[in-house]
Amino acid sequence: xxxxxxxxxAVGILALALFAALAASVAIGSVTLPLRAVFAAxxxxxxxxxxxxxxxxxxxxRVLIAALVGGALAASGTLLQGMxxxxxxxPSLTGGSAGAAFAIAVAIALGxxxxxxxxxxxxxxxATTVAVATLARRGTGISRERLILAGIAVSSLFAxxxxxxxxxxxxxxxxxxxxxxxxxxxxxxxxxxxxWAALYALAGIVVACTAVxxxxxxxxxxxxxxxxxxxxxxxxxxxxxxxxxxxxxxxxVSGVIGFVGLIVPHVVRALCGSDARWALxxxxxxxxVVVVLTDTIARSAAPPLELPIGVLLSLLGxxxxxxxxxxxxxxx
Amino acid sequence: MIEARALALGYRGRTVLRDxxxxxxxxxxxxxxxxxxxxxxxxxxALAGQLAPLEGSVVIDGxxxxxxxxxxxxxxxxxxxxxxxxxxxxxxxxxVELGRLAHRPWWRWSGEADDERIVEEALARVALTGxxxxxxxxxxxxxxxxxxxxxxxxxxxxxxxLDEPTSHLDLxxxxxxxxxxxxxxxxxxxxxVVLHDLNLAVVSADRIVLVGAGTVLADGxxxxxxxxxxxxxxxxxxxxxxxxTDGAMVAVPRRRVGGIAR
Numbered sequence: 001x002x003x004x005x006x007x008x009x010a011v012g013i014l015a016l017a018l019f020a021a022l023a024a025s026v027a028i029g030s031v032t033l034p035l036r037a038v039f040a041a042x043x044x045x046x047x048x049x050x051x052x053x054x055x056x057x058x059x060x061x062r063v064l065i066a067a068l069v070g071g072a073l074a075a076s077g078t079l080l081q082g083m084x085x086x087x088x089x090x091p092s093l094t095g096g097s098a099g100a101a102f103a104i105a106v107a108i109a110l111g112x113x114x115x116x117x118x119x120x121x122x123x124x125x126x127a128t129t130v131a132v133a134t135l136a137r138r139g140t141g142i143s144r145e146r147l148i149l150a151g152i153a154v155s156s157l158f159a160x161x162x163x164x165x166x167x168x169x170x171x172x173x174x175x176x177x178x179x180x181x182x183x184x185x186x187x188x189x190x191x192x193x194x195x196w197a198a199l200y201a202l203a204g205i206v207v208a209c210t211a212v213x214x215x216x217x218x219x220x221x222x223x224x225x226x227x228x229x230x231x232x233x234x235x236x237x238x239x240x241x242x243x244x245x246x247x248x249x250x251x252x253v254s255g256v257i258g259f260v261g262l263i264v265p266h267v268v269r270a271l272c273g274s275d276a277r278w279a280l281x282x283x284x285x286x287x288x289v290v291v292v293l294t295d296t297i298a299r300s301a302a303p304p305l306e307l308p309i310g311v312l313l314s315l316l317g318x319x320x321x322x323x324x325x326x327x328x329x330x331x332x
Numbered sequence: 333m334i335e336a337r338a339l340a341l342g343y344r345g346r347t348v349l350r351d352x353x354x355x356x357x358x359x360x361x362x363x364x365x366x367x368x369x370x371x372x373x374x375x376x377x378a379l380a381g382q383l384a385p386l387e388g389s390v391v392i393d394g395x396x397x398x399x400x401x402x403x404x405x406x407x408x409x410x411x412x413x414x415x416x417x418x419x420x421x422x423x424x425x426x427x428v429e430l431g432r433l434a435h436r437p438w439w440r441w442s443g444e445a446d447d448e449r450i451v452e453e454a455l456a457r458v459a460l461t462g463x464x465x466x467x468x469x470x471x472x473x474x475x476x477x478x479x480x481x482x483x484x485x486x487x488x489x490x491x492x493x494l495d496e497p498t499s500h501l502d503l504x505x506x507x508x509x510x511x512x513x514x515x516x517x518x519x520x521x522x523x524x525v526v527l528h529d530l531n532l533a534v535v536s537a538d539r540i541v542l543v544g545a546g547t548v549l550a551d552g553x554x555x556x557x558x559x560x561x562x563x564x565x566x567x568x569x570x571x572x573x574x575x576x577t578d579g580a581m582v583a584v585p586r587r588r589v590g591g592i593a594r
Contacts, residue, residue: 003423003465085419210438217430221416224480226382228487229406229434274421277441 074287077261099128184310204245259317366543420469431486
């Protein structure tokens with residue numbers, strides 16, 4: 001029972017941290033607003049004035065998109081790491097991110113309208129993930145090792161194809177916009193993009209919830225989970241579908257942002273254990289805090305220059321990744 | 333009750349066992365013994381409905397095993413696989429709670445009062461009540477084996493099948509585990525257990541199933557199965573059956589390591 005209290009406390013603290021990060025992120029920028037002005041603008045959306053315009057038209061959608069991207073990627077990573085029982089799994093490992101990125105690069109090159117990105121990203125993420133899962137089939141089940149190998153291979157393939165698209169595009173401005181998008185960027189999205197992405201993310205979370213009891217049993221090992229009544233095959237498909245939806249939601253509004261799906265699940269497990277009933281809900285605010293804060297740094301560290309958030313997260317993520325990898329080795 | 337009817341078992345076209353027919357009845361502790369690679373674990377998995385037979389069928393309570401959903405199967409047969417790496421962070425209680433998984437719909441993430449009572453009973457039955465909040469990484473092999481048995485008990489299945497539950501245990505630990513299984517059988521469960529150690533099978537089982545030479549060589553009470561001829565045929569090495577001064581049977585290899593005959 002003490003364990004439940006500790007976990008509930010951790011989730012509560014993460015939710016509070018998210019609220020604080022959102023408020024700070026709306027306040028901080030090229031023009032820094034006092035928190036009082038932020039809350040006044042939030043309370044009166046039609047109040048007029050510069051603060052209201054900045055908050056509602058510029059900062060709030062962007063901050064919420066950052067939160068959505070972080071929450072979706074972290075939840076996706078938590079699901080995949082739980083299912084594969086591998087702490088190095090994340091959406092980029094199952095090919096979903098690379099497939100979605102390639103599809104959107106093609107869409108940009110062909111001049112497809114931006115509202116279609118979420119749908120394109122989802123179709124591509126799901127198709128890639130299904131292709132990877134099919135390659136990983138062994139007998140009647142999906143082999144964990146083969147899934148990871150196939151994911152890495154397919155990701156490399158799509159990374160190569162994306163580079164090819166960039167070189168084939170004749171217009172320099174289109175090339176630049178693909179590159180900017182691939183670097184991971186939250187620039188230039190509004191409420192419409194947010195609502196589309198939120199729809200996919202919400203669907204992903206709902207699908208994921210159906211796999212939670214099975215993911216808990218898988219912690220005891222695949223054979224034990226099956227003996228306890230888990231349909232392993234179905235669980236794997238559910239997790240892959242949920243993770244595709246979540247990845248698509250994130251990739252469609254932010255491009256390729258790595259490391260969040262990899263690192264945040266580790267932090268969450270350290271805080272509230274590997275029980276999916278806690279780890280999955282906790283991963284959402286945790287991932288959101290990381291991306292909201294990183295985005296705040298990205299756009300306020302060296303104004304008017306904006307650092308690409310994907311690059312910034314990689315700079316922070318690589319040391320964290322190495323720390324986790326070496327710590328695992330030491331523990332083993 | 334579980335019935336195996338004319339089973340052939342194997343993987344990818346390679347048949348490991350053929351012509352296997354046997355029945356597991358309530359109140360009986362059955363030991364499955366035989367050499368490495370003979371197909372003991374395959375037989376157990378097939379009886380648990382976890383391995384589809386190449387030929388023949390496994391019938392559980394009158395229904396072919398493959399017709400059950402995984403959850404329906406888990407409510408009838410509690411299968412305890414051989415030691416497998418588990419997340420060491422899981423506490424004993426959390427593991428045992430997972431035994432109730434097949435008894436509730438997927439949208440209910442936690443058990444109800446009834447489930448909690450069953451979990452408490454299972455923990456008490458294996459004498460782990462005081463250690464329920466310990467993480468399984470901190471438990472000894474014997475304690476961990478008891479966690480898996482308690483998890484199986486929480487499934488409230490009529491049949492319990494265990495794959496080498498004594499493999500990492502010392503003699504006292506093995507006896508404690510088998511005492512527990514014996515008591516469960518006396519309470520009316522049908523129990524089958526794969527054992528590596530022939531002499532443990534002799535002291536614990538009501539019936540022994542001897543697997544060897546690609547089939548079940550014998551199935552019956554200890555003194556029927558435990559003959560020098562059958563054991564020698566199963567293991568491909570000369571094995572004598574002796575009686576100790578107090579009448580207990582023991583299987584003894586006929587030669588010592590290094591080739592000296594005894």
